[in-house]
Amino acid sequence: MDCLFCAIVAGDIPSRQVYADAAAVAFLDINPWKRGHTLVIPRRHVDDLLAADEALTEIAAAINATARLLVDRLGADGVNLLSSAGAVAGQEVFHLHVHLVPRYADDPGLRAVTDRVAGIDLDEVAAALAGAGSSGGAGR
Ligand code: 5GP
Ligand code: ZN
Numbered sequence: 001m002d003c004l005f006c007a008i009v010a011g012d013i014p015s016r017q018v019y020a021d022a023a024a025v026a027f028l029d030i031n032p033w034k035r036g037h038t039l040v041i042p043r044r045h046v047d048d049l050l051a052a053d054e055a056l057t058e059i060a061a062a063i064n065a066t067a068r069l070l071v072d073r074l075g076a077d078g079v080n081l082l083s084s085a086g087a088v089a090g091q092e093v094f095h096l097h098v099h100l101v102p103r104y105a106d107d108p109g110l111r112a113v114t115d116r117v118a119g120i121d122l123d124e125v126a127a128a129l130a131g132a133g134s135s136g137g138a139g140r
Helices: 004-010 060-074 122-129
Strands: 017-020 024-028 038-042 078-082 098-103
Touching: 004 024, 004 038, 017 038, 017 060, 024 060, 024 122, 038 060, 060 078, 060 098, 060 122
Parallel strands: none
Antiparallel strands: 017 024, 024 038, 038 098, 078 098
């Protein structure tokens, strides 16, 4: 199967990984909405949250740990959690992923969640998050 996120799990395509456990991997989104925008995905291929009843449950611990990491390490004041199922919902990569979007006091509100902020240095963010359940590494 030709799946971008399966290739990231396999290490065939590099990513800035911030957390990993037996079931899930979390890595920085390559085109972040906010500083620290992270994708949490199951290691196994599942198209979306409608495709397998247990898939979201399997990555729940990773979602919690990564959200905590974003708050503790980046000083986020809050977090949005979003997962799109189906092209009509805006899904572009068809391997289940949960967007974890750190939110900061100077850029509040649900409507602003996908408004990108300029000048995010992904390597700087990865360095700030390195070392906690992480295998680190530069990449996409
Ligand atoms: P969707 O629109 O499917 O919910 O989100 C897909 C996300 O994957 C987008 O936010 C996009 O920026 C991110 N993305 C696409 N290709 C890559 C990639 O090669 N590496 C990383 N780290 N993120 C990617
Ligand atoms: Zn996949």
